Amino acid sequence: MSIVTSMREKIRAEIEKAIEQAKQEGKIKGEKLPDFVVEVPREKSHGDFATNVAMLLCKEAKMAPRAIAQIITENLVNEDWLEKVEIAGPGFINFYLHKSWLYAIVPQVIAGDENYGRSNYGQGEKVQIEFVSANPTGLLHMGNARGAALGDTLSSVMDAAGFDVSREFYINDAGNQIENFGKSLEARYLQLLGRDVPFPEDGYHGEDIIDTVKNIIGDVQDKYLDVDSEERRTFLVERALQEKITAIKSDLARFGVHYDVWFSEKTLHESGEITSVIQELREQGYIYEKEGALWLKSSLFGDEKDEVIVRSNGIPTYFAADIAYHKNKFERGFTRVIDIWGADHHGHVARMKGAVQALGYNPDNLGVILMQLVRLFQGGEIVRMSKRSGQYITLSELMDEVGKDAARFFFVMRSPDSHLDFDLDLAKAESSENPVYYVQYAHARINSILKANPQGELAKEKVDLSLLKEEAELDLMRKIADLPEEIVGAAVNSEPHRLTRYAHELASLFHSFYNSCRVLTDEEELRKARLLLVDAARITLRNVLTIIGVSAPERM
C-alpha cells in the first residue's frame, strides 16, 4: 500500500476511534457514521490531510460543526506522527504530520524501481479493453489514433493498478462493408487493367486501395480479369485485407500499441455464434418478426427503439455480430469489458448494454468510453478530413510529422469527452510551448545530474534524508508519493488524462527544485540525500511516462 494511502487510513481510523469515544461519553449524539472523506487539501496551508466529518455529523448530532470538530480533536490520541491538528473554516479538521512520514517515500521508490506506482488495487480482475477496431478497408486516421493512445494508456494504467488487462482489436472483416470493399477493389482492378467500368457510388475512393490493387496486380497480373465476379471479389478481398491488416498492425506497433488478441468478426459468422445468440434471445422472448426482418426488443432495456438484427434478406446486421462478440467476451471470463468508440457511435451504447442485459449479464460490467472527434490544425487552419474523398491524414503520416511521443502525449492529454484540437505546429515545436518536451526535459536533466555525480554510485546506506528540508524538496517528495493513488484514480475512473497532468506537475516541481537546490553540493551528507531524492524523481517520472507510452530520454 502506498504511503499516502496508509496515512490516510491511519487518520481515518483515529477519527473513527475519537468519534466512537465521544459517543460513549455522550458528547456526540447519532447512530451511524457518515461517509466522510480524508483528503489532501488543495491549499498547503490547510495541512497534509483534512476531513469534513464534523460538517457531516452536525445534522444528526444537532450541533454546530466547529463544536463537533472540537470534541473530535480533543479525543484524538496524540500519536507521534501527528504534529498538530487544527479546526478551520466551516468545520474542517486539518492534520499536520511530522515531515518524517514523507522521507520514507524515497527509499521505497528506489527499492520499487520500475514497480513503483504499481498496486494490487484491481486484485487481478480480468478486464478486456477493445479499442481502435478500425475497418480494415483503409488506413488509420486521427480518430483511430486517439483511440489507440487512449486505449493503450488505459490498458497500461489498469495493469499498473493491478487489473489483469487484455488488449483487443476487433477486425470487421465481414458484412456489408466488406461487400462494398469487394466491389471497389473489383472496379479498380478492372480499371487498372484497361476495362472501362464505373466505380461504385458508395465505394472506397481512397488512393490507398488503388495502391493495394496495383500490388495485387504485380503478383497475379490479369489472372482474375475474365473469371466470374464472385471468384474475383473473394480473391481480391482476401488479399487486400491481408495487406491492410498487416499495415494497421505495423502502424500501431510503431505507435507503441501491441494487442493481445486480434479478433475476426468473420469467425463469429463461421462458428455459428451469431446464429446461436439470436436463438438464445429468441428463447428469452426478446425477438419478434416484422416486415420480414428479425427485431430485438431493445426498447425494453432503455434503447429508444427496437433494432433489426437480421435483415429481411436473411443477413444478420452488424449489431447481431456485435452481440455475439460481446457474449463471447464475457464467456471468456472477463468480468469487466471496456469498449472505446467514437462519439458518433453513442446511439449504439444503450442497445449494446441492453443486449448484454438480455443475455443475462450485468450491463454495468460493460463500460463504453466515447471519445469526441479530433480536429487537426496547421498554420491556424483546420485540416479537413474526409474519408469519402479519401483525403485524410493517417496515423503513419502523423508520426512522420510530429513523432510518436508528441502524438501520444497530445491524444492522452485531453479528457475523452472533450473535443481535441490537435495543433500540428505545436506538437512539432521543439520548444517550451510543447508540454511533451517540458516533461521529458526534466527526465533528461535528472540523468545529467546523476552522470555528473563524482561518486558515481548512489549512497544507499546511512543517508540522512531529514536534511531535505527545503520547501521545494518537500513538495517534490509529496508529489512523488502521490503516484500510486494517481494511477488507481486514472484506472478506476477510466481517465488516462490525469496521468499527463500528473507528469507535468511532477516535472514542474522538479524544475523548481533544480533551480533552488543545488544537488551536487560540497556538503557531502546533503548531496547524498539530494541524489537519492533526484533518483526517486527519475524513477517516478520514467514510470508515468512509460504508462503513457512516451519515451523518457536520458539526454536531450
Next chain:
RNA sequence: GUGCCCAUAGCUCAGUUGGAUAGAGCAACGGCCUUCUAAGCCGUGUGUCCGGGGUUCGAAUCCCUGUGGGCACGCCA
C-alpha cells in the same frame, strides 16, 4: 422534433465524485546563466464557472428549466 455530450481567464483545457480564496499551459510584461542541461526558474493579472430557479452547513460539480454548439436518430457500420 427526440436522445446523448459539451459550455470555466484573450486561446486550449484541468478541476480528485458536494468542500475552504476556482487552477494549469499558451499568449503579454519584467527579472535570473562563471556553478548539476535557460527545451528551465522567479515575479506581475485575468473570471457573470452560459442565463434563471431549486436541493443544503456549503454547488463550477447534483436536480429542473431556458439559450448556444457538437453528434446520433438506416433492414449502414
